[in-house]
Amino acid sequence: MWNVSLIPDQASTTARRVDALFLFDLGALVFFTGLVVVLILGFLIRYRQSAKVNRADPPRTSVKLEILWIGTPLALGMTMFTWGFIAYYHQYSPPADATDIYVVGKRWMWKLQHPEGKSEISELHVPVGQAVRLVMTSEDVIHSFFVPAFRIKQDVLPGRYTEMWFRPTKAGRFHLFCAEFCGTNHSRMVGSVVVQTPEDYARWLSSGVGSASMARQGEELFVRYHCMGCHGASQMVRAPRLEGVYGSRVPIQEGSAIRFVTADDRYIRDSILLPKSQVAAGYEPVMPSFQGQIAEADLLKIIEYIKSLGAKGTDR
Amino acid sequence: MTLLDAGPATREDYLGKHTLKSWLLTTDHKRIGLLYMGLITFFFFIGGAAITVARLELLTPRGDLLASADAYNRLFTIHGIIMVWFFLIPAIPATLGNFLMPMMIGAKDLAFPRLNLLSWYILLIAGLFEIAVLIGGGVDTGWTFYTPLSSMFSNSMVVPAATGVFIAGFSSILTGLNFLVTVHTMRAPGMTWFRLPLFVWANYANSIILVLATPILAITLACLALERTLRVGIFDPALGGDPILFEHLFWFYSHPAVYVMILPAMGVVSEIIPCFARRPIFGYRAMAWCVVAIAVLSFLVWGHHLFVSGQSMYASAAFSILSFLIAVPSGIKIFNWTSTLYKGSIRFNTPMLYALGFLGLFTIGGLTGMMLASLAVDVHVHDTYFIVAHFHYIMVGGAVMAYLGGVHFWWPKLTGKMYPEIAGKLSALLVFVGFNLTFFPQFVLGYLGMPRRYYEYPPEFQVLNVLSTAGASILAVGYILPLFYLGFSFWYARPSGPNPWRATGLEWQTASPPPPENFEEVPLVTTGPYEYRPDESEVDDVDD
Numbered sequence: 118m119w120n121v122s123l124i125p126d127q128a129s130t131t132a133r134r135v136d137a138l139f140l141f142d143l144g145a146l147v148f149f150t151g152l153v154v155v156l157i158l159g160f161l162i163r164y165r166q167s168a169k170v171n172r173a174d175p176p177r178t179s180v181k182l183e184i185l186w187i188g189t190p191l192a193l194g195m196t197m198f199t200w201g202f203i204a205y206y207h208q209y210s211p212p213a214d215a216t217d218i219y220v221v222g223k224r225w226m227w228k229l230q231h232p233e234g235k236s237e238i239s240e241l242h243v244p245v246g247q248a249v250r251l252v253m254t255s256e257d258v259i260h261s262f263f264v265p266a267f268r269i270k271q272d273v274l275p276g277r278y279t280e281m282w283f284r285p286t287k288a289g290r291f292h293l294f295c296a297e298f299c300g301t302n303h304s305r306m307v308g309s310v311v312v313q314t315p316e317d318y319a320r321w322l323s324s325g326v327g328s329a330s331m332a333r334q335g336e337e338l339f340v341r342y343h344c345m346g347c348h349g350a351s352q353m354v355r356a357p358r359l360e361g362v363y364g365s366r367v368p369i370q371e372g373s374a375i376r377f378v379t380a381d382d383r384y385i386r387d388s389i390l391l392p393k394s395q396v397a398a399g400y401e402p403v404m405p406s407f408q409g410q411i412a413e414a415d416l417l418k419i420i421e422y423i424k425s426l427g428a429k430g431t432d433r
Numbered sequence: 434m435t436l437l438d439a440g441p442a443t444r445e446d447y448l449g450k451h452t453l454k455s456w457l458l459t460t461d462h463k464r465i466g467l468l469y470m471g472l473i474t475f476f477f478f479i480g481g482a483a484i485t486v487a488r489l490e491l492l493t494p495r496g497d498l499l500a501s502a503d504a505y506n507r508l509f510t511i512h513g514i515i516m517v518w519f520f521l522i523p524a525i526p527a528t529l530g531n532f533l534m535p536m537m538i539g540a541k542d543l544a545f546p547r548l549n550l551l552s553w554y555i556l557l558i559a560g561l562f563e564i565a566v567l568i569g570g571g572v573d574t575g576w577t578f579y580t581p582l583s584s585m586f587s588n589s590m591v592v593p594a595a596t597g598v599f600i601a602g603f604s605s606i607l608t609g610l611n612f613l614v615t616v617h618t619m620r621a622p623g624m625t626w627f628r629l630p631l632f633v634w635a636n637y638a639n640s641i642i643l644v645l646a647t648p649i650l651a652i653t654l655a656c657l658a659l660e661r662t663l664r665v666g667i668f669d670p671a672l673g674g675d676p677i678l679f680e681h682l683f684w685f686y687s688h689p690a691v692y693v694m695i696l697p698a699m700g701v702v703s704e705i706i707p708c709f710a711r712r713p714i715f716g717y718r719a720m721a722w723c724v725v726a727i728a729v730l731s732f733l734v735w736g737h738h739l740f741v742s743g744q745s746m747y748a749s750a751a752f753s754i755l756s757f758l759i760a761v762p763s764g765i766k767i768f769n770w771t772s773t774l775y776k777g778s779i780r781f782n783t784p785m786l787y788a789l790g791f792l793g794l795f796t797i798g799g800l801t802g803m804m805l806a807s808l809a810v811d812v813h814v815h816d817t818y819f820i821v822a823h824f825h826y827i828m829v830g831g832a833v834m835a836y837l838g839g840v841h842f843w844w845p846k847l848t849g850k851m852y853p854e855i856a857g858k859l860s861a862l863l864v865f866v867g868f869n870l871t872f873f874p875q876f877v878l879g880y881l882g883m884p885r886r887y888y889e890y891p892p893e894f895q896v897l898n899v900l901s902t903a904g905a906s907i908l909a910v911g912y913i914l915p916l917f918y919l920g921f922s923f924w925y926a927r928p929s930g931p932n933p934w935r936a937t938g939l940e941w942q943t944a945s946p947p948p949p950e951n952f953e954e955v956p957l958v959t960t961g962p963y964e965y966r967p968d969e970s971e972v973d974d975v976d977d
Contacts, residue, residue, distance in 0.1 A: 176776075194761070
């Protein structure tokens with residue numbers, strides 16, 4: 118209880134970047150607050166009523182000084198902006214080697230799903246050194262995924278995917294908080310991120326009851342929801358094949374014009390829930406909406422399955 | 434301007450009549466100012482009581498004082514809603530602004546005296562209704578009403594609470610409108626725009642924000658009520674809405690509203706510092722343009738509340754840069770106030786202590802605001818106690834300090850009585866020390882990662898929470914003290930004379946308390962508002 122530190126654990130590559138900027142900002146704060154306080158105290162003492170000093174002709178304004186104190190906060194602000202934006206860009210741009218983990222927030226717990234098939238509640242195991250991209254959504258209200266030791270935070274929204282990433286730099290157990298007020302037990306929507314050595318992580322991943330990979334589970338759902346009937350090999354209705362579609366540029370018919378969008382998680386989600394909104398060029402808008410029929414966690418499995426079809430794209 | 438002879442008042446002042454009817458049906462802006470002061474003081478202590486209990490709960494990591502998490506959530510919601518809409522927003526404009534603005538420009542009253550009284554009744558009704566809803570029923574969404582929590586999930590009285598805020602908004606709009614018309618049309622002969630006291634400039638800029646921004650809040654709350662009652666899909670994705678739309682609309686009002694709280698406070702400080710430094714304010718025109726610049730820019734920075742919401746990275750960049758721009762006029766003001774002390778003859782009366790406290794705390798509040806505008810830092814501290822500490826440095830360290838300074842400064846004007854100086858200084862000191870002890874630990878808590886609105890928290894955060902609660906108890910004493918000695922002085926203190934500070938503002942060039950029509954005859958203004966000089970004996974021509 119008594120070991121109060123001023124800077125929390127630094128446990129990700131992002132943490133060091135954020136702290137560097139924070140310390141710069143803090144330095145500026147201390148410098149300028151100190152400057153103002155010293156000037157004020159100096160004037161208060163020197164020009165107190167009882168002091169015998171020269172008070173003749175106090176200046177009413179000074180163009181030079183006004184320019185100085187337009188320029189100083191401006192220069193400081195632009196420095197903070199540039200540095201802040203560079204670090205922010207880094208905070209939200211996952212590297213190419215990041216592996217995906219899926220997050221579903223629900224009052225008042227976190228459901229975490231590894232592509233290998235293992236799922237967890239309010240505890241996330243990750244290997245040290247491995248970049249992890251989180252793809253997140255909520256089943257009800259807005260939540261926010263916050264790991265102070267990683268200096269990352271991202272709101273988790275219903276009806277939409279948001280993402281963020283981190284690369285843990287040391288093993289240990291770190292707080293996971295919900296940072297966006299979500300009702301009664303908001304303060305109990307907490308958990309841990311457990312960072313393990315790669316060996317421990319591999320052991321953890323293969324331990325316990327074996328479950329099929331996310332893509333495998335997604336394939337079962339793909340069949341159960343009758344997606345296969347149209348999108349599968351023996352299609353009766355003309356629908357686009359999905360091999361290789363993930364990450365590709367898809368042509369979308371908009372009136373007489375054609376627009377290209379990248380088939381990312383959001384696109385696939387929208388295509389399942391709001392199929393009429395973005396119809397692939399050359400196909401009829403015949404797909405029914407699955408809005409309200411597929412749980413968020415299952416949607417993510419189907420997306421992971423479609424993603425896994427990428428390698429088979431050549432047998433079309 | 435010449436000083437009025439401090440002869441015995443020959444005519445009855447505005448406080449003369451004592452019947453209840455003469456107060457409840459008054460159209461005198463001075464009486465309405467006092468009515469507002471009574472009302473918002475009541476709201477302040479309701480909002481303060483709610484957070485006192487919540488703060489005591491936070492003494493320990495586990496929930497043990499209150500029966501449930503819901504009770505805690507309702508308490509901080511009461512605190513937020515009451516303090517923002519029923520104390521901070523009306524605080525300075527509706528009390529001191531109402532009382533002083535017409536006198537500062539040499540007018541008899543506001544442009545629409547009956548509308549002014551109506552504004553007070555609207556706030557009274559809205560406030561009493563809101564308190565009945567919040568205490569009788571309870572709301573657990575926080576003052577921000579984020580959707581879809583508020584529109585679809587909360588089981589508390591969201592629509593009635595939003596209705597109270599909606600009604601209160603009309604009070605803001607009407608007051609703002611009244612001030613704008615008054616400043617444009619009722620200035621005394623010779624009162625040019627650049628002879629206006631900075632307090633008038635601040636309230637003018639503030640009124641523009643009130644008139645333009647408050648309707649957005651009304652529309653947003655109406656949409657929220659539509660979705661909650663009729664299931665019209667606006668914000669909840671399950672109904673085809675977008676929750677981020679609510680955040681945009683809410684902050685499009687609520688960020689300018691922050692400046693509604695701080696601009697009039699800046700006005701108060703700009704009056705106090707030259708008076709107690711006995712010299713003209715430094716950079717008058719820059720100060721006037723700065724409040725206008727702040728009012729305009731305040732409409733362009735709302736997106737800095739959405740850096741982690743999922744808004745586009747480039748939108749965040751734009752809002753970040755705009756947020757740094759608004760720091761520039763605020764910075765200019767701090768430097769100009771500081772320079773106003775140079776070559777002054779400085780007295781340390783209570784109003785000056787509050788103003789100096791404001792300067793220090795607002796500087797820290799402003800600079801931590803710049804830290805929050807630096808995108809990457811905001812990502813870490815967003816929705817933590819760092820934010821809580823930051824905006825309390827602005828709203829309490831800034832706005833409330835200035836309000837109390839202003840109340841002490843103009844107390845002789847309001848009542849014709851002098852408050853007890855020693856008690857005043859003690860309260861200023863208690864507020865300053867208590868404030869810092871309460872909120873400084875929260876900066877550290879926030880950077881360590883403690884999220885706000887947590888009923889329970891991990892044990893490693895306890896020490897800092899205990900410090901914060903201890904500070905809050907000192908702060909509470911600092912706030913309760915003036916209630917007693919100001920009340921006491923109102924009835925028992927010695928008369929102050931018309932102008933005990935020998936202030937040069939037009940509002941002081943008439944009796945204290947003023948006659949009902951403010952001035953015996955329409956004043957003719959020939960100089961600016963800050964023609965202060967040290968006493969002859971203090972101008973010492975030593976070389977320095």
